[in-house]
Amino acid sequence: MDAGMPAASGDFMLLLQRGAPPGASMPWCGADPRVGRLEPAGAAHGTTVLALKYRDGVVNVGDRRATAENLVLYDRADKILPLDDHTLIAISGSYARAMDAVRFLRHSFNYYRRSQLQEMSLEGKLNEVTRFLVGTVPDLLQGQGYVVPLISAFDVSADAGRVFFFDVAGARFETAEFGAAGSGSHRIRGAFDYIVKTKGPFHEMALHEVLREALVLLDIAAELDAATGGLQKVLPSVKTVTREGIREMEEAELAEVVGQLGAS
């Protein structure tokens, strides 16, 4: 095409670099002009998110609290976000970086699908997540905040839900039954294993059965970790990913499950 019309490309990162105004750099790649500056005190952090397999796919549960040091900044933050029809991201760590990640990944997946006329493979999507995390390492080393995401996907080709967690540098690990991230997650890690060993694997349970376990775990995390919001004040966010796509659980349905927990 004529000058001014970019050539065909499936690489959203390259496209952005090419189209960016002179002098601009993406915050997660290359030399950052903010070198040496510390993250401003008061930057928001998200806390505890859980991903558990169940019979039809994966359910994600996240508290709604965002904290800045010991300040509760916001109690209606949504940390479970759809990336596309079959991929959910649950975020913990720097809220600003995480939102950047979500925006970048959504655009990257959409751009690939629309320009290449095919869906990006699950492996490709996971590599994009790693690429984002690798890009945040320089900032991480300067204490500017980091993101630890959980990815829950319904793998259409394998016809199964899958859960992946990452470390701050971008290493990816797949888990068999569950994943958790955020400051509250370390307190409850052993409890997941206890449930699997005593009640059986999550991927064989029905949605409400797994959801009850997840809500109890989140409640315990909130009791043991000051940065994690509980169940009572604001309902947590709950989303599922299955063969049919992503569904956000209705507040009435969730309130009923939470109510039953209190009664038992």
Next chain:
Amino acid sequence: MAFTPYDWNQSIQHREDYVADRLREGSPVVGLRYAGGVALVTLRRSQRKVFEIYDRLMFAGLGSQSDIEAVRVAAIDFAHQEGFRRSPDDVTIQRVVGFALSPALKRQFADPFHVPAIIRGLFAEVGQTPEDDRLYLLDHDGEFEVYRHYACAAATVEQQERMAAYAGRSFDASAGWESAVALGLRTWAVGRLPAVESEDDGCAGGATGAAVPVLPDEARITQALAEGLRDLQPEVGLLERDAPRESKFRLVPAEEIPRPG
């Protein structure tokens, strides 16, 4: 090269003739609003013809495959850069067609060292409300026209007017998408039929002198559509206003497309 105004006019005319000649065999595209959004309807050979551009935008066109691809990719690139840098709400059909594509096509058409793009494209946008739905017809020279309810892209302006006249007779914005597709397919067939020779020199406007296209009768349309469907595949893209996803586009699977008869 152009040395006099006459040469310049000649070179533009040559380019127009070249594009018209290359467009002649193209399969028309019909865009129609329906109760839940906007539909683009066409028949194609092996290559896809209806494409998703952005959350609320789609595109289909006729012309050379490489030019359709270049316009498609340019639209996608512009939409995604804008949507990422600002917000998906800032990606509108007016900006994509009017700002990003039209001037570039015009430059290409007017540049004697470039082959002009062989394309006639139809862009559709689904709005938050039915009043905001839009269809943009983009021509090879960068000119574009805005339509509210239905629009047709075909090889000649005469074909487009004939198709629009036919679609306008039974267009119903409150119909379901299946009815819109049925009308779209018949309108496509109207575009494929040769112009009807009327008794008063092809002008049926009567005393007013306005040229109203003469439409073929329904039996011929049914036959032309049946012939088209024998050789070609129907293709339908929808922008569904109430889809729960951010992306409103859906390429209707072949088995879901209503077949006539």
